[in-house]
Amino acid sequence: MSYTLGKDEKLKSKAAIEQLFAEGIRIKSFPLQLVYLEKEHYSQFPVKVGFTVPKRAVKLAVHRNRIKRLMREVYRKNKHCFVKNLNKQYIFMFIYMSNEELSLNDLEQSILKLCDKFLVKITKNE
Numbered sequence: 001m002s003y004t005l006g007k008d009e010k011l012k013s014k015a016a017i018e019q020l021f022a023e024g025i026r027i028k029s030f031p032l033q034l035v036y037l038e039k040e041h042y043s044q045f046p047v048k049v050g051f052t053v054p055k056r057a058v059k060l061a062v063h064r065n066r067i068k069r070l071m072r073e074v075y076r077k078n079k080h081c082f083v084k085n086l087n088k089q090y091i092f093m094f095i096y097m098s099n100e101e102l103s104l105n106d107l108e109q110s111i112l113k114l115c116d117k118f119l120v121k122i123t124k125n126e
Contacts, residue, residue: 011050031098
């Protein structure tokens with residue numbers, strides 16, 4: 001498994017994003033929320049992922065962009081946790097919920113907790 005986050009792994013389809021927010025299942029681990037949905041997306045990767053920081057929570061665009069950059073980096077380093085043992089394809093959206101900027105380590109701990117919760121939830125549903 002490579003530690004890259006390429007163009008094919010990013011969630012960009014407006015229709016898929018709308019469906020994800022309408023029908024997706026939410027898991028929370030402060031300061032992040034994971035919305036996921038099982039969906040065929042005709043890609044070689046088992047997961048397509050997006051990252052968002054609400055303008056309501058973080059006002060300045062430079063801060064929102066930095067937080068998204070940190071979230072992408074943490075996911076890129078730990079994506080093996082999400083994609084191992086997946087038999088189906090999923091779409092993910094990570095949503096930042098805190099009002100202040102947190103460190104890379106805090107985000108990494110939160111993403112790892114989300115990974116554990118996600119794997120428990122999908123193994124329970126199968």
